[in-house]
Amino acid sequence: MLQAAIVGVLAGAGFLLAYLDADSATDAKARDKVTVVARTVADAPSVQAALSTPDPSATLQPFAERVRSDTEVDFITIMNRDGIRFTHPNPALIGQHYIGTTVEALQGSVFTETYTGSLGPSVRTIVPVKSGGQVVAMVSVGITVDTISADLRERLWTLAAVIGSVLVAGLIGSLLVSARVRRQTHGVAPAELRDMFSYHEAVLHAVREGLVLVGGDGVILLCNDGARDLLDVPDPTGSAVADLGLPDGLAEAFMSSRADEIHVTDTRVLVINVTPVSMGTVVTLRDHTELQTLTGELNTVRGFAEALRSQAHEAANRLHTVVSLVEIGKPREAVEFATAELQLAQQLTDRVVGAVEEPVLAALLLGKAAEAAERGIELTITEDTAIEDTAIAARDLVTILGNLIDNAIDAASSSVVVTARSSDGELLLRVSDDGPGVPPGVDVFRRGWSTKPAEGHGVGLALVGQAVRRYHGTIDIGADTGAVFTVRLPL
Numbered sequence: 001m002l003q004a005a006i007v008g009v010l011a012g013a014g015f016l017l018a019y020l021d022a023d024s025a026t027d028a029k030a031r032d033k034v035t036v037v038a039r040t041v042a043d044a045p046s047v048q049a050a051l052s053t054p055d056p057s058a059t060l061q062p063f064a065e066r067v068r069s070d071t072e073v074d075f076i077t078i079m080n081r082d083g084i085r086f087t088h089p090n091p092a093l094i095g096q097h098y099i100g101t102t103v104e105a106l107q108g109s110v111f112t113e114t115y116t117g118s119l120g121p122s123v124r125t126i127v128p129v130k131s132g133g134q135v136v137a138m139v140s141v142g143i144t145v146d147t148i149s150a151d152l153r154e155r156l157w158t159l160a161a162v163i164g165s166v167l168v169a170g171l172i173g174s175l176l177v178s179a180r181v182r183r184q185t186h187g188v189a190p191a192e193l194r195d196m197f198s199y200h201e202a203v204l205h206a207v208r209e210g211l212v213l214v215g216g217d218g219v220i221l222l223c224n225d226g227a228r229d230l231l232d233v234p235d236p237t238g239s240a241v242a243d244l245g246l247p248d249g250l251a252e253a254f255m256s257s258r259a260d261e262i263h264v265t266d267t268r269v270l271v272i273n274v275t276p277v278s279m280g281t282v283v284t285l286r287d288h289t290e291l292q293t294l295t296g297e298l299n300t301v302r303g304f305a306e307a308l309r310s311q312a313h314e315a316a317n318r319l320h321t322v323v324s325l326v327e328i329g330k331p332r333e334a335v336e337f338a339t340a341e342l343q344l345a346q347q348l349t350d351r352v353v354g355a356v357e358e359p360v361l362a363a364l365l366l367g368k369a370a371e372a373a374e375r376g377i378e379l380t381i382t383e384d385t386a387i388e389d390t391a392i393a394a395r396d397l398v399t400i401l402g403n404l405i406d407n408a409i410d411a412a413s414s415s416v417v418v419t420a421r422s423s424d425g426e427l428l429l430r431v432s433d434d435g436p437g438v439p440p441g442v443d444v445f446r447r448g449w450s451t452k453p454a455e456g457h458g459v460g461l462a463l464v465g466q467a468v469r470r471y472h473g474t475i476d477i478g479a480d481t482g483a484v485f486t487v488r489l490p491l
Contacts, residue, residue: 026151030123030143031112037071038127038141051137056086057094074147075119077140093118105138121145210285214254230285254283264462355386360394368405377412382419390427390491396467403460404431404485411435425491432484438477
């Protein structure tokens, strides 16, 4: 209904403007026409010749009527200087005074006016007839207002037909567009569409998970608040994915189907799902930074538990050995065996605890040493290891050193060497192994890189790189008998 009303109002306004234009044009056309005819009659040689005869009307009346008929004007009046008519459409008025303004014509000027004369209101032009530079007669040509109105009415009927056709076409077009819109919106009314859009906007920007809609050309069509926060970018709508400065692997993932894939940025660990749709891809992002950190800490705790279990198992074996030595009558050998084992374990514990002020890091080193021993790997903590209390979060130290030691133990054939010391304004963490080393030209800190065939690996070193970048540190990869990872963090 609203569309029909708008079309009707526009059609009415168009008709009014067209009417005003037609009225003005018709009046101007009539004025131009009577002026041209009046000038033509006044300049005709036959008119001036007839004016010098004893009975000008006998010649001029037939001439004027013939011209009037040919030019479709309503009257042509030729008169002398006193305004006495020589011609008129009504012969009974010949010889009588002309009704209208003659002053301008007697002064030699052409004058057009709307005046009510013997034929009613008319638009008329009066032109002087000159001979030898003097005004000797006058010619008045006019079209009645009724004739002009009849011409305007004919135009209005044509105009009304055109406006009516436009109105009908507009209404039909409006109905067709409305029907098409309803088909495309599955019959949902405009008010319902407005409410649905409001709900969509509210939900889209309220959820913590990120949602990104990427077009087939790689341009972002939609990005909610959660996605902008997780990706740490301003509103990227309308920008290409390649221009956002995302890690290469993450940018590539936006364009193809993915399921629960982990990606590491400079500040976050993200799990992404990418679903292809007709217009491109829908990307959902979840923040697993805390979960990944807690998982790493849980793995560390699990390693401690395994180390304790291993130590308990070894302690039980040593205790059985001591008991057996006592039972066979060798108490001195039993005492020596028991104290020697205790002294070795205590020496390592005392040295690590004394050198490393951060208790979490000290526990990590002791736990990893025990875990390595259980797996037949000798983990050596160098004598120069010494770490004072630092501003670096213990969680990040566990992430860096724990992942480096885990990888070294997995890769080593027999030994791993760990150095951790703070001096000269920096914290040095170095882990080396006697394994096969790192293949040349490989970005080991890229998400997904791993030497292990099992699923779920390839994140640890990426997390190491993330933590190092967070503290504006550096990490170098070298080679000795195996791989050597050296991390330097400014204090």
